[in-house]
Amino acid sequence: MGSTVALITNATIEPLYAARLRSTLAPLGKRLIQIVLPDGEAHKHWETLNLIFTKLLAERADRKTTLIALGGGVVGDITGFAAACYMRGVPFIQVPTTLLAQVDSSVGGKTGINHPLGKNMIGAFHQPQAVIADTAVLRTLPARELAAGLAEVIKAGAIADTVFFDWIETHIDALNRGDETATIEAVRRSCEIKAQVVAADEREQGRRALLNFGHTFGHAIEAGLGYGRWLHGEAVGCGMVMAATLSQQLGLIDSATRTRLKRLIAAAHLPTQAPILGSDRYLELMRVDKKTEAEHINCILLKRLGEALVMRVTDHTLRAVLTA
Ligand code: NAD
Ligand code: ZN
Known part of the structure; x- marks a missing residue:
């Protein structure tokens, strides 16, 4: 897994579930980078992706850094694409928090972002190392x-x-x-x-x-x-x-x-x-x-x-x- 983990989530999910995930990761003794994206399909674009790259580079995340996507399909698709591109590919894990993401988008390795001229038009196939779905999080959905x-x-x-x-x-x-x-x-x-x-x-x-x-x-x-x-x-x-x-x-x-x-x-x-x-x-x-x-x-x-x-x-x- 490498010595660094980057937890990527959005502003709605962070206050609900990020602390729990951070405490689960704590015993592993990894360095943790947290990146909180703006919420919504409207932000599934290049600028948001670049926020991830900028933070990873600024924090000197290396090629063994594992990205963890904590969120719905939007966070999962952007994080997966970031993982496919960062340093030509780093591992990532999906922790889907919507029913749609748990039953569909987190599985299968399609990742990507929208372009003003088309939805999901920029992307890559990049399989997650694991998909961890906890249905208890759906109570707040x-x-x-x-x-x-x-x-x-x-x-x-x-x-x-x-x-x-x-x-x-x-x-x-x-x-x-x-x-x-x-x-x-x-x-x-x-x-x-x-x-x-x-x-x-x-x-x-x-x-x-x-x-x-x-x-x-x-x-x-x-x-x-x-x-x-x-x-x-x-x-x-x-x-x-x-x-x-x-x-x-x-x-x-x-x-x-x-x-x-x-x-x-x-x-x-x-x-x-x-x-x-x-x-x-x-x-x-x-x-x-x-x-x-x-x-x-x-x-x-x-x-x-x-x-x-x-x-x-x-x-x-x-x-x-x-x-x-
Ligand atoms: P989403 O990620 O926008 O989440 C929906 C809303 O629920 C958001 O506001 C989110 O912040 C909020 N939310 C997430 N988890 C929550 C929780 N546990 N409690 C309270 N609020 C919560 O939408 P989605 O339906 O999960 O995903 C849609 C996206 O998935 C689309 O961009 C679509 O293109 C993509 N998708 C990808 C694939 C694939 O194979 N990669 C397949 C289907 C859909
Ligand atoms: Zn669908």
Whole structure:
């Protein structure tokens, strides 16, 4: 681990949990550098990243320094990217504190920051040495953030595991309440699914794309409404309903399957009605997200609950869903 540890967190989480983490680290006898970033997606950019580099250099952190990300997906993504770049790569550990980060963003090694011209457009693949998720920290998480995290839990079940999907349906009230036993099981199984998918395709040449179920529509909603209006998980919840509608129109699933997914998303207190942006605008935003100029867009669709696939879909077909 080296002789120095840099604890990177944000101004909201620092007063809640940093002291506890510092006291856990104290017996190791390491030199501790603490870096507190401003809170929010709006700060997930170059200047914040540079704050980390400046502090690490000023404190003479060396190539063996381990960075620890204590926070949600924003802190995790920036810290991971800082670790990928600092002195051409130092180890880092994720200590995720939101449900979304515990079930999704802390696992898989995608790190990065936003650019004014696109979300998560600058980044690197850099795997954490460890991910340490303590569900007790979720007690202070606002209800809206908890629901947003549940969107990724539902996604994991929908794309990869029917039994898990059934389990989420049965336990949705407990999950909404933040029941500890149910939450631990949701975090455990979601991470297991994500880790399995990523292990088979770390650089997203194929199967890893299935984790983007609901995300092409979701990212278009986030960008189209202006970042921050809907949380990422809210947009993904609604995006999964849109993807299910598309799957039904293409004859892959029946209407009962789509209704089941929609009901579960609504039961998790997530939106299911797409905001009206106009189909031209949706298509434009979906092309930016997919980094493509092509006539068709690769969409993640449902074959059934528990199994997803990637399919090329034409604008014509997409328009039918976007105006529905
Ligand atoms: P976030 O990091 O902004 O956290 C949400 C809010 O909750 C913040 O205000 C944060 O300070 C606060 N918070 C965090 N933990 C808390 C706690 N325990 N108690 C009280 N408040 C707490 O948002 P997020 O949803 O965790 O992450 C979203 C980010 O994750 C996006 O930038 C997205 O691009 C990224 N992401 C990355 C991946 C990946 O694979 N790397 C996957 C999904 C999402
Ligand atoms: Zn997501």
